[in-house]
Amino acid sequence: GAVVSQHPSWVICKSGTSVKIECRSLDFQATTMFWYRQFPKQSLMLMATSNEGSKATYEQGVEKDKFLINHASLTLSTLTVTSAHPEDSSFYICSGARLSTEAFFGQGTRLTVV
Amino acid sequence: AQTVTQSQPEMSVQEAETVTLSCTYDTSESDYYLFWYKQPPSRQMILVIRQEAYKQQNATENRFSVNFQKAAKSFSLKISDSQLGDAAMYFCAYRSPDNYGQNFVFGPGTRLSVLP
Numbered sequence: 001g002a003v004v005s006q007h008p009s010w011v012i013c014k015s016g017t018s019v020k021i022e023c024r025s026l027d028f029q030a031t032t033m034f035w036y037r038q039f040p041k042q043s044l045m046l047m048a049t050s051n052e053g054s055k056a057t058y059e060q061g062v063e064k065d066k067f068l069i070n071h072a073s074l075t076l077s078t079l080t081v082t083s084a085h086p087e088d089s090s091f092y093i094c095s096g097a098r099l100s101t102e103a104f105f106g107q108g109t110r111l112t113v114v
Numbered sequence: 115a116q117t118v119t120q121s122q123p124e125m126s127v128q129e130a131e132t133v134t135l136s137c138t139y140d141t142s143e144s145d146y147y148l149f150w151y152k153q154p155p156s157r158q159m160i161l162v163i164r165q166e167a168y169k170q171q172n173a174t175e176n177r178f179s180v181n182f183q184k185a186a187k188s189f190s191l192k193i194s195d196s197q198l199g200d201a202a203m204y205f206c207a208y209r210s211p212d213n214y215g216q217n218f219v220f221g222p223g224t225r226l227s228v229l230p
Contacts, residue, residue: 105158
């Protein structure tokens with residue numbers, strides 16, 4: 001299947017700093033990128049959907065000023081957690097998809113804010 | 115809005131045996147896609163199998179097969195000859211077709227344990 005590369009796989013940052021997570025589709029062009037947050041032993045919680053070249057659509061309750069998403073090209077999307085706090089510590093997963101196909105997932109990023 | 119339900123939070127199966135994971139969904143659409151994803155301890159989401167709603171034939175991928183009942187809105191996954199490496203969280207997912215930016219709807223997941 002297609003490959004989505006996400007990095008870093010884990011990151012520790014100090015409270016108040018910003019962290020950027022990258023998601024790249026390596027062998028296909030993802031018309032849509034999804035960003036999820038996953039709490040332990042739970043399903044994926046959609047944070048936002050981004051289509052190449054347009055603004056991301058955020059789910060209700062997700063602060064767009066805190067979780068900045070950029071989808072500059074068909075192969076790259078980034079999530080920046082701004083002014084991170086300990087409650088932002090979580091596992092973040094990206095996925096890329098084309099129309100009417102399955103989604104391909106990145107490896108995930110474990111963020112710890114101290 | 116579509117919803118996906120997985121009524122079995124946890125399941126276990128003996129190695130080499132067969133296990134079926136259930137999934138039901140709610141939708142008013144006639145055309146859509148259904149998926150089963152596996153998330154092992156590494157937490158990498160892996161596509162197991164895919165089914166197009168317009169296809170009557172159930173999808174199969176080696177030891178994995180589905181029982182797709184469109185009228186009942188049911189989409190169960192059967193794992194035959196279970197192996198230790200099958201132990202993982204399994205998520206059922208729904209997607210509307212040809213809708214630019216259409217999200218995937220995931221079920222809550224079923225944790226499968228494989229007993230040696």
